[in-house]
Amino acid sequence: MKYRTAELATGIFFLIFSVFYTFYLTPNFIVNPLLDTTQSTMPWTLRPEMLPHVTIGSFAIMSLGLIVHALRSNDEAPFDFHFGPSLKLIFLILLTYIYVYLLQIIGFILLTPAFLIALILLFGIRDWRMIIGVSLLLPLFLNYGFLYLFQLILPEGSLWS
Amino acid sequence: MELMDQVIQGISLYFTFKAVLMVAFGVVAGILVGAIPGISGVMATAVLVPLSFFMPPTEGIPFLLGVHKGALFGDSIPAILINTPGQPAAAATALDGYPLAQKGEAKSAIQMALYSSSIGDTFSDIVLILAAVPLAALALQFGPAEYFALMVMGLTIIGGVTGDSPTKGILSALIGLMIGLIGFDAVTGAERYTFGILSLQGGIGTIPLMIGLFAVSEVLIQAEKKNSLLSVRPPTAHLKGGRNLKFSELKACSRTIARSSILGTIIGAIPGTGASIATFVGYGAAVNASKTPEKFGKGSYEGVAASESANSAVAGADLIPTLTLGIPGSATAAILMGAFLAQGLRPGPELFESNGSTMYAIFALLLIGNPIMIVAGWLLTPVFARVVTIRQALLVPCVLVLCLVGVYTYQGSIGDVQLALVVGVFGYLLRKVGIPMAPLVIAFIITPIAERSLKQALILSDGDFSVFLTSPISAGFLSLSVVVIFYGYRNQKFLRSRKDQKT
Secondary structure, eight states, X not given: OBHHHHHHHHHHHHHHHHHHIIIIXXXXXXXXXXXXXXXXXXXXXXXXXXXXXXXXHHHHHHHHHHXXXXXXXXXXXXXXXXXXXXXXXXXXXXXXXXXHHHHHHHOHHHHHHHHHHHHHHHTTOOOHHHHHHHHHHXXXXXXXXXXXXXOOOOOOOGGGO | OHHHHHHHHHHHHHOSHHHHHHHHXXXXXXXXXXXXXXXXXXXXXHHHGGGGGGXXXXXXXXXXXXXXXXXXXXXHHHHHHHSOXXXXXXHHHHHHHHHHHHTXXXXXXXXXXXXXXXXXXXXXXXXXXXXXXXXXXXXXXXXXXXXXXXXXXXXXHHHHHSSSOHHHHHHHHHHHHHHHTSEEOTTTOOEESXXXXXXXTTOSOHHHHXXXXXXXXXXXXXXXXXXXXXXXXXXXXXXXXXXXXXXHHHHHTHHHHHHHHHHHHHHHHSTTTHHHHHHHHHHHXXXXXXXXXGGTTSSOHHHHHHHHHHHHHHHHHTHHHHHHHSOOSSHHHHHHHHHHHHTTOOXXXXXXXXXHHHHHHHHHHHHHHHHHHHHHHHHHHHHHHHHTTSOHHHHHHHHXXXXXXXXXXXXXXXXXXXXXXXXXXXXXXXHHTTOOSHHHHHHHHXXXXXXXXXXHHHHHTTTOTXXXXXXXXXHHHHHHHHHHHHHHHHHHHHHHHHHHHHO
């Protein structure tokens, strides 16, 4: 994929988002505590929807600008995206989401070494002394550092309480 | 007399042994984290900021100022030692620093970077101190309409000059505004875009947003590299031994350091321009003025001095709009402002009125940070060679855990950690399509203040928008915004035509 194609896709996505923001998010997710009668006498410029409307209007115009720029560009530079590393990245993101989710259940001190081992292996290190050393020492250091220096308890895990 | 009282009060409150120690701790932490290859000064600041939440303001603020200084210098270390600049600003340092390291002069090259960095930083701190009071006094005369127009101008400059295209810069600022709109509306009390989630009523947290955008997204960018690159240890044979920098070598670069310090300060004071522009302008000016321009790029001490003094001169200068107007001058300044807010201090002209003593203490601590940086840099030089050789495959997971723990410490909430992760992925995608992060964060930070000024001005004018055009100062600021956008597009066109000519 070329870089300008990625720019074009971004512009179109932003434009679709502008429509969604204007016609769905703003009417449904701005909850005004004022009575309808009070609101009807209020100038438009003072209503809570004013700034979101101005912002999204400008955003839509700039998104159009991005689309026009991408269409007129003759830049043939490729978009920096490779399937192999991206698969690794998706795996990393998934792993991190699972880690954050399980933090509340299993706790920091037990879960973090496993998370670190998985990540270090994912990045290609096979030196087990190094892997075990880093994955055990860092969580211990952080857990006790925060506990004794800052009196902050990192998640202990609901499973053990 | 009142001024003297505030200075004395500030010094007695903040200028204690503990505060100076916290500056030193911040400087050392900033240098060491900034020295890690692939970690930029901005990311180093974002990662270290959560530590300040556990300190009272009298210690947290000195620590943050130390981090700000140390991280900027720390960037130059991997650039010199292993040709891996943490951010574009350090790329100019690598041009001459790395050839010097290859010649076995790594130690003296780092010392040159250290001295020129400290001199540049000291100069810009002095300019900040001299400019801050009159600028803040001027800003205090502004009404809400003028203040809002000033914010618009600041945002336009930031959006218009950051990154490779003004369109993307402005889009970034608008995304920041949209995120900043989440939560309660200050005037009507309306709830905006909270989707019924209780934790969103107070708005998106500054710290999860910043750590997500700057640190988590950077981790993802680093993780994208091939494993063969991540797990390899950089060559270190050329880092052993070396000599100290001679005074004559430093003296020979004094003109270059002075020139770059001035250029860096001027460029740094303009919101959004940042260290990379200052560094390359300083480096270019040094090449033009040098009697031996052919030596540049092949291991010239003058080259290291030019880029480093300009780079560090931005540190003090970008605090000018931050502290006096409440508009962060750069991404690092925005993080610092977010941390100040978390400490209960809102930078801006009112701070001089309400908390003048704190401001003078900040100035004093900024100045004391520079000699501390020289001592810390000198003592830590042998450690740098070890830090830069740590494999990234080990660092990236550790930094990710540090980021997540850092976000958790903010409010002890897993929700914040989840938010930082979502923001990190979002930031990564934006960076992939070339949308800069700095305008987004700066816009997010100033949205509540800008909206308050906007609504105040509109209430005073019965909702009439023309109030922004009838006030000459406000109209002037808005006109300048239009000029900046025009200049940004013209500049982009010029750069594109030059690129086309080259190809």
